[in-house]
Amino acid sequence: MKPERDPHKESEADNVSSAEAQVIPLHGPGREKPRDTVEVPAEKLAEADETERLLQAPVVNFPAPAAAPVRQPDVSELPEALAEAIAFVRSRLTGSYTVDEFGFDAELTETLMLxxxxxxxxxxxxxxxxxxxxxxxxxGALLVSNHSGTLPIDALMTAVAVHDEHPKHRHMRGLGADLVFKVPFIGSFARRIGQTLACNADAERLLSKGELVGVWPEGFKGIGKPFSARYKLQRFGRGGFVSAALRTGVPIIPVSVVGAEEIYPKIGDVKVLARMLGLPYFPITPLFPLFGPLGAIPLPTKWTIEFGEPIQTDSYYPGAEEDPMLVFNLTDQVRESIQQTLYRRLSQRQGIFRG
Structure with missing residues (x-):
């Protein structure tokens, strides 16, 4: 059975619900604005509108500026030494270089050796x-020089003198001992810089081609002599160089070198080591082997190189190279010319290091 409704309570509930349902407008008439409301100035609104307009504007893509062309370096504008190095490397890589029948490479000599x-x-x-x-x-001409200094540096300095002091910068083709060409690396490199075997056949071929040929008739007897025998020429052998000059008709030019005797003063020789290493001698100097590698640095002596007056050979009768007496006399004449020049230069020298 349902309970009866109280009319008095129903009227009170209706009044409460009607009060809760009443809606009051926020900005109605007679009501103040909320305290947290901020007024935006008109200028700010105008700036915002302008920004929005710019953002909505179509984007125009301008073409990128053309890149400047990369300029390739001109070899002719580079420093001379760098240009020569680049040309040398290029020729080595492309194989566009030449050697003569003896293996001489003029470009390699001038770029790496000189x-x-x-x-x-x-x-x-x-x-x-x-x-x-x-x-x-x-x-052609045959240059005959004295030999000294324990190591053949005098031959290399003479080659530089011929190339740099000659008006046409000619190369001297040296005649080397067999030992030089038996060493694997040294032998091939010696041929590349113009050296060849010290034999009459090679000498005559070079002289016939008009080359300047250098020869050191003293050989190891001269280069390996003790310091006490300095500037005293050793025996010149059998005069094979004179025969080559007579057969080709070229002049013989005596060459005298002062200063090379003192770069490695040889005061001893270890013959046992020399035989073990296959060398003609194993030198002992005041600095080597006592100071090790530092002892191998040559002393800075002052040098002079003199090219003497040519001895002509083209006026002799045919077959003169087969005359042993003539060959001997010419050999002795060349040797005496070099010895006298050495004595003259030594008498004028103020000191080993001052010249």
């Missing part, structure tokens, strides 16, 4: 050269 030797020639030994006018401008 620069360090030239530094020794000019700065270390301070070489002074005399008689360059006696070297022929063209054609």
């Amino acid at each position: 620069p360090p030797l030239r530094a020794l020639y000019q700065k270390w030994f301070r070489v002074t050269t005399y008689g360059v006018h006696n070297l022929p401008v063209d054609g």
Whole structure:
């Protein structure tokens, strides 16, 4: 059975619900604005509208500026030394270089060999050269020189003197001992810089082609002599170089080198080590082997190289090279010319290191 409704309570509930349902407008008339409301200035609104307009504007893509063309370096504008190095590397990589029938590579010699030797020639030994006018401008000649210094540095300095002091910068083709060409690396490199075997056949072929050929008749007897025998020429052998000059009709030019005797003063020789290593001698100097690798640095003596007056051979009768007496006399004449020049230069020298 349902309970009866109280009319008085129903009227009170209706009044409460009607009060809760009443809606009051926020900005109605007679009501204040909320305290947290901020008024935006008109200028700010205008800026916001302008920003929105710009953002909605179509984007225009302008073409990118053309890249400047990359300029390739011109070899002719580079420094001379760098240009020569680039040309040398290029020729090595492409194989566009030539060697003669003896293996001589003129480009390699001038690029790799001569620069360090030239530094020794000019700065270390301070070489002074005399008689360059006696070297022929063209054609062959046989240059006969004394030999000394324990190591054949005098031959290399003479080659630099011929190339740098000659008006046409000619190359001297040296005749080396068999031992030089038996060493694997040294032998092939020696041929590349113009050396060849010290035999009459090679000498005559070079002289016939108009080359300047250098020969050191003393051989190991000269280069390996003790310091006590300095500037005393050893025996010149059988005069094979004279026969080559007579057969080809080229002049013989005596060459005298002063200063090389003192770069490695040889005061002893270890013959046992020399035989074990296959060398003609194993030198002992005041600095080597006591100071190890430092002892192998040559002393900075002052050098002079003199090219003597040519001895002509083209006026002799045919077959003169077969006359042993003539060959002997010419050999002795060349030897005596070199010895007298050495004595003269030594008498004028103020000191080993001052020249």
